[in-house]
Amino acid sequence: MSRIALIIQLLLIINLSFSQNTDKEVVRKIFDNVLTSNEAYNNLEYLCKNAPGRLLGSEESIIAVNFMKDYFEKLGADTVFLQEFSTPAWKCNSTEVSILVDGKEIQLRADALGPSPSTQGKGLFADVIEVQGLEELKALDRVGIQGKIVFYNRPVDMKIVSTFRVYGSAIDQRYYGPRVAAEMGASGVLVRSVGTRIDTFPHTGSTGFKDIKIPCAAISTVDANILSKALKDNNALQVKMIIDAEDIEEITTYNLIADIRGNEFSDEYIVVGGHIDSWFNSPGAHDDGIGCVQSADVMRIFKELGIENKRSIRVILFMDEELYQSGGNAYADYSDANNVNNYLALEADAGGFTPEGFTVDASDSVVGIISGYQSLLEPYGIHYIKKGGSGVDIGPLKKFGVPLMGYRTDSQRYMDLHHSAYDTFDKVHIRELQLGSGNMAAIIYLIDKYGL
Numbered sequence: 205m206s207r208i209a210l211i212i213q214l215l216l217i218i219n220l221s222f223s224q225n226t227d228k229e230v231v232r233k234i235f236d237n238v239l240t241s242n243e244a245y246n247n248l249e250y251l252c253k254n255a256p257g258r259l260l261g262s263e264e265s266i267i268a269v270n271f272m273k274d275y276f277e278k279l280g281a282d283t284v285f286l287q288e289f290s291t292p293a294w295k296c297n298s299t300e301v302s303i304l305v306d307g308k309e310i311q312l313r314a315d316a317l318g319p320s321p322s323t324q325g326k327g328l329f330a331d332v333i334e335v336q337g338l339e340e341l342k343a344l345d346r347v348g349i350q351g352k353i354v355f356y357n358r359p360v361d362m363k364i365v366s367t368f369r370v371y372g373s374a375i376d377q378r379y380y381g382p383r384v385a386a387e388m389g390a391s392g393v394l395v396r397s398v399g400t401r402i403d404t405f406p407h408t409g410s411t412g413f414k415d416i417k418i419p420c421a422a423i424s425t426v427d428a429n430i431l432s433k434a435l436k437d438n439n440a441l442q443v444k445m446i447i448d449a450e451d452i453e454e455i456t457t458y459n460l461i462a463d464i465r466g467n468e469f470s471d472e473y474i475v476v477g478g479h480i481d482s483w484f485n486s487p488g489a490h491d492d493g494i495g496c497v498q499s500a501d502v503m504r505i506f507k508e509l510g511i512e513n514k515r516s517i518r519v520i521l522f523m524d525e526e527l528y529q530s531g532g533n534a535y536a537d538y539s540d541a542n543n544v545n546n547y548l549a550l551e552a553d554a555g556g557f558t559p560e561g562f563t564v565d566a567s568d569s570v571v572g573i574i575s576g577y578q579s580l581l582e583p584y585g586i587h588y589i590k591k592g593g594s595g596v597d598i599g600p601l602k603k604f605g606v607p608l609m610g611y612r613t614d615s616q617r618y619m620d621l622h623h624s625a626y627d628t629f630d631k632v633h634i635r636e637l638q639l640g641s642g643n644m645a646a647i648i649y650l651i652d653k654y655g656l
């Protein structure tokens with residue numbers, strides 16, 4: 205090696221380690237800031253207490269959007285706007301499910317699945333067929349199912365370690381169960397809640413009807429056990445279901461978008477977001493108020509520390525992840541129509557517990573670049589950055605080749621509270637929330653600085 209080449213190489217090494225030191229210092233500053241800031245936590249408290257049940261189309265969903273819009277304006281975002289779109293919606297007013305045992309009416313704790321239709325007249329009274337899944341139902345004679353309520357009661361598989369996979373072990377009953385039962389002539393469906401606790405909280409969620417819609421609801425795991433036992437004692441037991449719900453043909457609603465402009469490539473957007481809606485039965489603390497306030501906190505951190513961003517940072521609080529996923533699709537359509545260059549998108553919608561890592565849905569080379577930042581984030585709880593899924597709201601950007609990322613946390617408590625009234629503000633720990641904001645801000649800082 206010539207002397208000049210040696211000098212150049214030494215300079216490169218010095219420069220590299222200098223920038224690594226600088227990055228280490230910036231990341232440290234991010235965490236010094238975030239671990240002493242209550243703003244995101246306070247914002248989450250507001251959302252949970254003043255806008256619980258903020259399902260698409262509800263007044264609460266708009267209260268939440270307006271509150272966060274004011275917050276972005278207060279932060280001094282360069283642009284804050286409501287991205288308007290139209291979509292069908294659905295509303296649940298009440299769900300009642302009961303059984304008659306020894307002449308005594310026992311209420312089962314239940315919440316309608318979205319978009320269940322209302323029951324007609326005075327409600328639905330029918331015999332019940334308990335099954336352990338779709339295959340068992342499909343194997344039965346259709347004649348025996350006519351007019352009955354199908355009760356899907358297969359519990360989740362608790363032997364699985366990741367609770368997202370535990371959820372996956374029984375979600376087919378909720379998503380496809382009402383469709384299959386309706387096609388076979390059933391009059392209604394009850395589903396054992398897809399959750400990891402035996403408790404009295406029903407966990408609602410979306411169901412995928414095709415042509416025929418029948419009333420359907422989730423009952424809590426305790427109530428599923430009560431119903432199953434009552435059926436064993438009396439197989440002529442009748443269930444009463446009264447659901448008051450309505451389809452709404454079209455509403456106008458919004459994604460909330462706030463940008464801080466980049467100083468070099470301002471037309472390239474690094475998107476970070478969560479979904480502002482929650483199910484009608486839930487304050488939506490972990491799902492996904494926390495993803496929203498953490499994403500907003502990324503902007504606060506950049507602003508307060510005066511971090512220079514080359515690319516524009518775009519925080520999006522998506523509407524309607526839960527029911528029809530209309531917000532994510534509307535943003536993808538908007539991006540397409542306006543030639544928006546989404547450089548990368550990161551979604552936080554997997555609970556706000558202790559950080560674990562990031563998953564990256566992109567080419568191997570992009571995964572390689574981003575996973576190279578793991579050692580910088582390791583001291584703050586990031587134990588992996590690996591290929592994997594991202595988030596429902598940013599998913600529609602994949603068709604444009606946008607690299608996508610998901611923020612991941614310890615999943616053990618998430619399915620205790622997902623889609624239920626148990627998902628309250630007090631389940632959120634401030635330091636876990638802050639570590640999430642910090643890691644999201646840090647990874648965006650690094651991606652913006654070095655590019656992909």
Ligand SMILES: [Zn+2]
Pocket residue numbers: 479491492525553
């Ligand atoms: Zn969610």
